[in-house]
Amino acid sequence: MDNSALLVSLSFLLLFASSSNAISSCNGPCRTLNDCEGQLICINGKCNDDPDVGTNICGGGGGDDDECKPSGSLKCEGKTKPTYECSPPVTSSTKAILTLNDFSEDERYYDRSERVVALSTGWFNGRSRCGKRIKITANDGRSTTAKMVDEFDSVHGCDSEHAGQLPCDNNIVDGSDAVWEALGLDKDLGRVAITWSMAE
Numbered sequence: 001m002d003n004s005a006l007l008v009s010l011s012f013l014l015l016f017a018s019s020s021n022a023i024s025s026c027n028g029p030c031r032t033l034n035d036c037e038g039q040l041i042c043i044n045g046k047c048n049d050d051p052d053v054g055t056n057i058c059g060g061g062g063g064d065d066d067e068c069k070p071s072g073s074l075k076c077e078g079k080t081k082p083t084y085e086c087s088p089p090v091t092s093s094t095k096a097i098l099t100l101n102d103f104s105e106d107e108r109y110y111d112r113s114e115r116v117v118a119l120s121t122g123w124f125n126g127r128s129r130c131g132k133r134i135k136i137t138a139n140d141g142r143s144t145t146a147k148m149v150d151e152f153d154s155v156h157g158c159d160s161e162h163a164g165q166l167p168c169d170n171n172i173v174d175g176s177d178a179v180w181e182a183l184g185l186d187k188d189l190g191r192v193a194i195t196w197s198m199a200e
Helices: 003-019 177-182
Strands: 041-043 046-048 072-076 079-083 094-100 116-120 133-138 143-152 172-175 191-198
Touching: 094 177, 116 133, 116 177, 133 172, 143 172, 143 177
Parallel strands: 094 172, 116 143
Antiparallel strands: 041 046, 072 079, 094 191, 116 172, 133 143, 133 191
16 A cells, blocks of 8 residues: 555544544534434434434524524533523424423422423523413324413523423423323323414
8 A cells, every 4th residue: 555545544544533522513514323412313424303203403494594503512410412592483383392291290380181381491482471372283283272381491401400300402392281181192102293383
């Protein structure tokens, strides 16, 4: 092997060895699943949303002006997660992930029969939507309304106030039992893709 071929081989090896511990965000370069932040996965050499999980961290093609970028990251118990002060833009059919929450344990207490939700920090929007109703639609077209009562924090976590949990994703509608029941969803799933909009 001549010197130039050896030099090219060594350069190639060093390039990949030095980037193997890198963590990329949306559309960043990657080779393996471990190269991408949080719930992003490596698709065709770029970090992107996981279609199997239904994440919407990279904005799903919403355009550069509307892109919600991480404001930082938090690490606890060996896991690193991006933090967000923003959420995707609210539209007449905003894509989101519905999660399940027991609001009866909330300090304000809501009965399990009440249709209430918490929204990710960006959608919570400094309490501007508190007390207002949103319309939630499941993939089968079934819909219900629910009152927005709390923030599902996508900025802070890993502390006693957040029960040691990592921050949530920036596209979460955290719903009560009654919301899941009204939509006819299986609560054992824990996370389901939905759309939502303001109802009032």
